[in-house]
Amino acid sequence: MASPIEYVCADARLFVMQCEQAFDLICVDLFMDDLIPDQFLEADFLLGIRELLAPGGLVMYNCLAANDMDTKATSSFFNQTFKTVFPKGIYLDVHKNWMLLNRPIN
Numbered sequence: 001m002a003s004p005i006e007y008v009c010a011d012a013r014l015f016v017m018q019c020e021q022a023f024d025l026i027c028v029d030l031f032m033d034d035l036i037p038d039q040f041l042e043a044d045f046l047l048g049i050r051e052l053l054a055p056g057g058l059v060m061y062n063c064l065a066a067n068d069m070d071t072k073a074t075s076s077f078f079n080q081t082f083k084t085v086f087p088k089g090i091y092l093d094v095h096k097n098w099m100l101l102n103r104p105i106n
Helices: 012-018 043-052 068-085
Strands: 023-028 053-064 090-094 097-101
Touching: 012 043, 023 043, 043 053, 043 068, 053 068, 068 097
Parallel strands: 023 053
Antiparallel strands: 053 097, 090 097
């Protein structure tokens, strides 16, 4: 039986801007060492992701929260950028990370 999961390994920004498929789940885990490159912290990137979501789809966006500085930066991104694109967004505080979600999970 074929797996219903499709993994995509590509330049994330180009993929998001060029893809015409819809996805039920989009996981974003983009780090260069311990930093997320600025281009992936912009509303335009999140808007592109939102356009790729199938109805009822879920975005899981991983951010660091390993120390106070990480947590402050992640909180700022969540409140000032992520929530503008995904107003019902929430986060889960998981060991040294925040998992940002576009909506509450049931």
